[in-house]
Amino acid sequence: MLDQKTKVRAAVRVRDALAEMKWQRYKQLQARLDKFTGQFADLGNETKKFGISVQRNWLAAAKTGFDRIFRLLNDISYTAGQTREMAGSLDVNVPSLRFITDELEQISNDLGEPEYDNNNNTISVTTDPVNLEGFYLGPFSIRLELDKLPEIYNGQRCCRIVALEPHPAATDDCVTHPHVSNEQLCEGDGTTAIRNALENGRLCDFFSMVTNILNTYNPDSPYVSLDDWDGLPCYDCGYVMGEGNAYFCQYCEHDYCEECSTICISCDETVCLGCVQKCSSCDEYVCPHCVLECSECGRLCCSGCIEDGICLECKQEMEAQNEEDTEEQTCCQPAETKAQAGTQDGQAGPAVQPDRLGQAAVFQGQEG
Amino acid sequence: MRILYINNAGGGFADYVNVNEGMSVEQFFKEKMPHSQAGDYLIRVNRQPVPRDYILKENDRITITPTKISGAA
Numbered sequence: 067m068l069d070q071k072t073k074v075r076a077a078v079r080v081r082d083a084l085a086e087m088k089w090q091r092y093k094q095l096q097a098r099l100d101k102f103t104g105q106f107a108d109l110g111n112e113t114k115k116f117g118i119s120v121q122r123n124w125l126a127a128a129k130t131g132f133d134r135i136f137r138l139l140n141d142i143s144y145t146a147g148q149t150r151e152m153a154g155s156l157d158v159n160v161p162s163l164r165f166i167t168d169e170l171e172q173i174s175n176d177l178g179e180p181e182y183d184n185n186n187n188t189i190s191v192t193t194d195p196v197n198l199e200g201f202y203l204g205p206f207s208i209r210l211e212l213d214k215l216p217e218i219y220n221g222q223r224c225c226r227i228v229a230l231e232p233h234p235a236a237t238d239d240c241v242t243h244p245h246v247s248n249e250q251l252c253e254g255d256g257t258t259a260i261r262n263a264l265e266n267g268r269l270c271d272f273f274s275m276v277t278n279i280l281n282t283y284n285p286d287s288p289y290v291s292l293d294d295w296d297g298l299p300c301y302d303c304g305y306v307m308g309e310g311n312a313y314f315c316q317y318c319e320h321d322y323c324e325e326c327s328t329i330c331i332s333c334d335e336t337v338c339l340g341c342v343q344k345c346s347s348c349d350e351y352v353c354p355h356c357v358l359e360c361s362e363c364g365r366l367c368c369s370g371c372i373e374d375g376i377c378l379e380c381k382q383e384m385e386a387q388n389e390e391d392t393e394e395q396t397c398c399q400p401a402e403t404k405a406q407a408g409t410q411d412g413q414a415g416p417a418v419q420p421d422r423l424g425q426a427a428v429f430q431g432q433e434g
Numbered sequence: 435m436r437i438l439y440i441n442n443a444g445g446g447f448a449d450y451v452n453v454n455e456g457m458s459v460e461q462f463f464k465e466k467m468p469h470s471q472a473g474d475y476l477i478r479v480n481r482q483p484v485p486r487d488y489i490l491k492e493n494d495r496i497t498i499t500p501t502k503i504s505g506a507a
Contacts, residue, residue, distance in 0.1 A: 168481065171481075172481045175481075176476075244505070244507075245505030245506060245507065246505075247507070251505065252505050252506040252507055253503075253505060253506070254503070254504045254505040254506035255503050255504045255505075255506075256503040256504075256505070258445050258446055259442045259443070259445065259446025260446070261446075262445065262446035262447060262448075263442065263446055266448060268440070270481070271440070271442055271446075271497065271499060274442075274476065274499050275442060275499060275503055278499070278500065278501050278502065278503045279503045279504075279505040280505075281501075281502075282502045282503055282504055282505065284504035284505055284506065286504075287504075287505075287506040287507045288505075288507055289507040
């Protein structure tokens, strides 16, 4: 519990920050007024040129001048509206110390004991554990950084949402809540009301509204939807899948979705598309453990497409080569050899006439 | 009579408004938030929770804060 001394010290720091905020707002208003008067000066110049064009009947120049004047009138109207709104909201007094200590007291009653960090100049409130549609997100610490309060008009954030028991989204560790990223809350529908509460020193309203945003899920605009909150992201494509639908690749040791993984044709093990090889012969997927290399051509194949270390294609080539070699040998043998080969074999070969065929024997005394 | 009305739904502006004597918190809420349910809001008068039949007094401060506020990304 904040003791009285700490409460007063915190209240003084809050009041100082609110006074600085008002000063910054005056500076912002001054910048707006400068812009406004600048636009009026431009309007004056364009009006003079327009007048000259009209007097001299320069219709084209008059048209151009008119277009510029019309745009300036729109800009001036817009700037005037914004400047007026800002000037109107400056009618806010810096609250008294009593008011601020009452605010701290109300925070204790409504939201639990606030904490004041003197070194970092922050006031913090811890929420109850947040549970959105069955997803446990744990308690959050809402930390109002008083030093940054005056800078909100320069686009700075003055509040951090720290997850005390982080249960971040599976796809992004920085998203600890559907509407919190990197400890920054996107206030959404509460933006204007929260800023007004801060400007008026209504600290309890500020912490209440931030707590209510943390306890409300807006499915139309989260950093990460609760539908994608749990589960595993695919290491390749990022798709968030339920743990039962993830496929683990033992080679790179990551989880993949069904689309980014496959099964080895040889061993039926799961392997990711990054680690898997394709058989050069049958085009099927093969894991690094089962893939074989052809000793002839070096191509990678599955076990079904390699025999004795040689892929089927190389084998076919070798067989075709053998047949060609055999045919060539048969065509080149000599004729005698062929004939001999024929009689010796008992097969009919070309006819060989005996010696002295057609010759008759001539005996003595048989002359004439 | 005059009371301070802080509406944290929407703009969150604080304005002094005139209300009739004897108006209760419930009547005030129905007048200012005719299409809303009181259960969806945190209603405080002078920083304290009050029953629905509490009768508003001069210079009371009534704060109405929605319990469901949609954040964004």
